[in-house]
Structures are given as C-alpha cells and as structure tokens.
Amino acid sequence: MPTPAPQPAPIRSVQRAFALLELLADAEDDTTLTALARQLDLPTPTAYRLMRTLVSGGYVRQSPSRRYGLGPGLVRLGERTSRRLSLWARPTLEHVVDQLQETANLAVLDGDRVTYVAQVPGAYGMRMSAEVGQRVHAHCSGVGKAILATLPDAQVRALLRRTGMPPATPATIVDDAAFFAELARIRLRGYAIDDGEQEQGVRCVATVVRGWSTPMAVSVSGPSTRVPIAATTGYAEVLERAATCLGAVLAPGDGLGPDGTAVDQDRPAPDQPEPEARTGSPATAHRYDQQLWP
Secondary structure, three states, rough: OOOOOOOOOOOOOHHHHHHHHHHHOOOOOOOEEHHHHHHHHOOHHHHHHHHHHHHOOOOOEEEEEEEEEEEEHHHHHHHHHHHHHHHHHHHHHHHHHHHHHOOEEEEEEEEEEEEEEEOOOOOOOOOOOOOOOEEHHHHHOOHEEEEEEEEHHHHHHHHHHHOOOOOOOOOOOOOOOHHHHHHHHHHHEEEEEEEOOOOOEEEEEEEEOOOOOOOEEEEEEOOOOOOOOOHHHHHHHHHHHHHHHHHHHHOOOOOOOOOOOOOOOOOOOOOOOOOOOOOOOOHHHHHHHHHOOO
C-alpha cells in the first residue's frame, strides 16, 4: 500500500493574517497595532506589514488615530458565505422543522463566540431572539456548549478567560466548576441542552456537526412548555441525523488527490461517471436528506 503524501505545511503569514482578523472581530473597539502585535507575540514590523496588506484589500480599516478595525471587504465575504451556508443547510434544517415543528438553527464557532449562520423558523411562527448573523457567548447557548464539549478542557478554559462568563439570564451557568461538569454531561450523553440559559423560557437541544474544518453545531429551539426535558432525547436523535447529513454536505475536500497533488474538484476522476451534483450543493443536501429521513 502506498504511503500517503504528507500534507503541505500551513503558510505562516496567512495564519497570522487570519489571527489578526479574529482579534479585531472579538475586540470591543478599534485596536492599536502595538496591542495586536503583543496579543499574538508578533514583532511589530511583521504585524505592520500584515495589517497594511489587509488594509489595502479593504478587509481592515485604519482610523485617523492610527487604530485598526474590521473593514467593509469582510462584509461582502460574510454575506456571501452566510447566503451559501444557508442555501446548503436549508433542506436539512427544513427536515428538522418538519419532524419537530420548532425552529432549527446552524451555528459555527467564530473566534471566541458562536455565530448563527442558518435558520428555518418553526411551524408555530414564534421567533427566537437568536437570528442569522448574531454572535453570542458560547457558554450560554446550546450550540456553543455542544461545540465546546468537543474541545480539550485547556482550550475551553483559555476561551472562557478571554470572554468571561457573563449571565444572559438567571439560568446561565457562570461558575467555572459547574460549567465543566456540564460539559462532562454533554460528552456522556452526546448532545447539549440550553435550559433557558440564553433566553428565558426557551429550551434548546444541540449536537455538533463533525467533518467540517470549523466547529459547527445544529440545534432546535422552542418554548420550554413545548420542548419538555423528557422529549430531549428524541429531539437529539433527529438532530444527530441532521448533523450527519450536514457533515457530509458541507465537509470541504482539501483539494488534494491520493498522492498529495492538487486536483480539479470540478472534474470527475478518470473512468468515473459525472456526479449528479457536487458535494456541498443544495442538490446533494436533498439527496442525503432523502437517505436519512424516510
């Protein structure tokens, strides 16, 4: 059996540029170059060159006071990404709503917080406070807790040190020990429950979507009176099927063939039939949905 070719090493300058963007995204206000360089342990000249490149592309803006913030170029990218994720995920989320009648959500870990990227309202027409594009603390949301439960404790502690654990409601877990006990329960049962911790009177069940490069979770939310604790196991079973479908549809190829060389992902391999639809398309999502839901 041939030995797989080693994966190419990440490009350090690209990693650093994205790290700078994530710092700016999590900052409460515009930030100085010195502060950014210090947080990433970068030489100031290196940080300056990276920031000038990002400014020239419109992804970062520099104020007259020489402080930096996110630029309008990211708005365009974010809108396009959100639209595409919503398009790809919608068939699966619609199946969740058909099964459970409550609002279905898809969210990703975005820096140190969780961002909702797709949503299908439930059959009852009641709107949740969470909506597409909203960023929330990970510790108080079902999707956030589901994602954090997949990470090493040391990584979770570092994230919580950066964000704190502010209460969104009186039910929010704000004690460190209690929160890690909650993560242990999530890992044991395989899904997370937000019991009025993000929004009073709302219960959420969430499970992680595996196979994607960015941590992601799918959830269903509804009034606690319609989503009783006794029913959460059944909700989780539906979400597990949804997560399997989303993982298959959204998982990106790395663009490499078996020998580690770049391949044209639009072209089928030799002697292989033309696929009905590319992985990651709405048609593929529908096909996986038909396999997973009777």
